[in-house]
Amino acid sequence: MYAEAQEAGDAVARQFAANADIVDDLAERLHKHPPRFIVTCARGSSDHAATYGKYLFETQLGLVTASASPSVGSVYAIQPKLDGALFVTVSQSGKSPDLVRNAEIAKAAGAHVVALVNVTDSPLAQIADTVLGLHAGPETSVAATKSYLCSLAALLQLTARWSNDAALFNAVHALPDGLREAWRQDWSPLVDGLVDAHNLFVVGRGLGLGAAQEAALKFKETCGLHAEAFSSAEVRHGPMAIVGPGFPVLAFAQDDGTGDGTVAVAREFRSRGAPVWLAAPGVPGGDVLPTARSVHPALTPLLTVASFYKAVNALSVARGHNPDLPPHLNKVTETV
Template sequence: MYAEAQEAGDAVARQFQANADLVDDLVDRLRQRPPRFIVTCARGSSDHAATYGKYLFETQLGLVTASASPSVGSVYAVKPQLQDALFVAVSQSGKSPDLVRNAEIAKAAGAHVVALVNVTDSPLAQIADTVLGLHAGPETSVAATKSYLCSLAALLQLTARWSHEARLFDAVHALPDALREASRQDWSALVDGLVDARNLFVIGRGLGLGAAQEAALKFKETCGLHAEAFSSAEVKHGPMAIVGPGFPVLAFAQDDGTGDGTVAVAREFRQRGAPVWLAAPGIHGGDSLPLARSLHPAMTPLITVASFYKAVNALSVARGHNPDLPPHLNKVTETV
């Protein structure tokens, strides 16, 4: 897991180069026939990437983006009205039967199906109208790391070219080096603080919510540590009642309009006696966790997660677990 996470910068650079023409062709099509809305479909870490994609598409393109429940198509056999939609399926393996079935339904309904997959000859890729390979290379650790970051990077590259927003172009260009720098950040304070923990919250908001979801999953699968992810807004609607002395919180703040609110929630929890670690651009010292430089809020979740992966791998080992082989899990999960 550690070695694969460290490869993310190189993998993203490889992906950007390999997919440039494909993304431009897709963007030309989308400009000629603009979709009415976007639908994402994914599970696990890929669904956390899709959460990021939702906020990215809605904030940068102004296109309403919804998450499809795979069971609606695969179990309930419902065929949603997806004519003139962009259907984005995200899957490292491209083999899960429910995702494949939903892509078939979307295509038959008149949606343009885009597959973000690491295995470009997979069943999902064979159905898609456009295949954007993740180019992460082999990933043998059960816990996805570089393939998750490559999924986010593919969404970022597509959005930058579609939007023609100069700062997003700059972020895409800078991302590989930023990921390499992120993997060198020292988050040992988080590792030391969670060695004996049993529960925690991970909070984020907006573009950073998917990163919080991904972190909570990694705590569970690699560390045997129960973690729940919440929006820093939603956590105030009930869940925060259990936060107090001894209840740890990891907060991911964004360098956008959601950032102040997340920092304020972290501060409130710290005042209650909860151990709090905050990763926020521009905030240093105390219990804050260092971040590599971000050129755009859409870039921030990627460098945050890259630093987190190094820390959670170390925490897994410190807690006596094998981060590469979590119990009861397989690399490819095939749900129907």
């Protein structure tokens, strides 16, 4: 896990180069035939990437984006009305039967199917109209790391090209070096503080919500630590009642309009006596986790997660776990 997460910057650079022409062709098609809406379909870490994609598509393109429930197609055998939609499915292996089935349904319904996959000859890739290979290379640790970051990067590259936003397009080129810088950040205070923890919240918002979801999953699968992810807005609607002394919180703040609210929630929880770790670009303070420089808010979640992966690997080892082989889990989960 450590070696694979460390390679994320190189993997993303490789992906950008390999996919440039494919992304250009897809963006041109989408300009000529704009979709009525976007639907994402994924599970696990890939679904957290899809959460990022939703906020990216809606904030940068203004296109309503919904998450498909795979069981609707695979178990209930319902065929949603997807004519004119862009159907984006994300899967490292491209083998999960329910994702394959939903892609088949979407294509038959008239959607343009885009598959983000690390295995480009997988069943899912064979169905898709457009395949964006993740080019993460072999990933043997059960916990997805570089493939997750490559999924976000593929969504980012497509959105930058599709939106014709010069600032975003130029920012994309800074991502590989940003990921390398993020890996060098020292989050050891988080590791030391959670060695004996039993529960925690991870909060984020907007473009950073998917990062919070991914962090909560990694705490569970690699550290045996129960964690729940919440929007820093939604956490106020009930869940915050249990936060107090001895209940840790990790907060990921964005460098955009959602950032102040997330920082305020973190400070409120700290005032209650809760142990709080805050990652917030541009926010000063000795109690703030260091972050790599982000040239655009859309890059910030990827940089935050890269730093987090290094820390959670160390936490797993400190808690006596093997981060590469979590109990009861397999690298490929084939749900139907």
